[in-house]
Amino acid sequence: MIIAPSDAGFFPKQQEANMAVPKRRQSKSRSAIRRAQVMKQPVPHFVPCPRCGEPRLSHRVCTSCGYYKDRMVVEKSEEESS
Numbered sequence: 546m547i548i549a550p551s552d553a554g555f556f557p558k559q560q561e562a563n564m565a566v567p568k569r570r571q572s573k574s575r576s577a578i579r580r581a582q583v584m585k586q587p588v589p590h591f592v593p594c595p596r597c598g599e600p601r602l603s604h605r606v607c608t609s610c611g612y613y614k615d616r617m618v619v620e621k622s623e624e625e626s627s
């Protein structure tokens with residue numbers, strides 16, 4: 546990279562470029578508290594099936610009747626309430 550003399554003011558010297566530095570070392574407890582949120586497992590989102598009323602995962606085929614968006618996707622041997 547070629548720095549023209551006119552651009553010299555744009556690039557500060559090393560002493561002038563003081564970056565923000567943490568004042569204190571973060572304790573082990575603080576880091577563990579923050580990382581505890583990462584370890585949380587998401588709760589599966591259950592919604593009642595509009596066809597049979599059984600709880601199913603949203604945007605998934607119903608496991609009890611095999612329907613998705615008023616259409617049979619998975620063949621089920623026994624059907625209920627239809």
Ligand SMILES: [Zn+2]
Nearest residue numbers: 594597607610
């Ligand atoms: Zn269903």
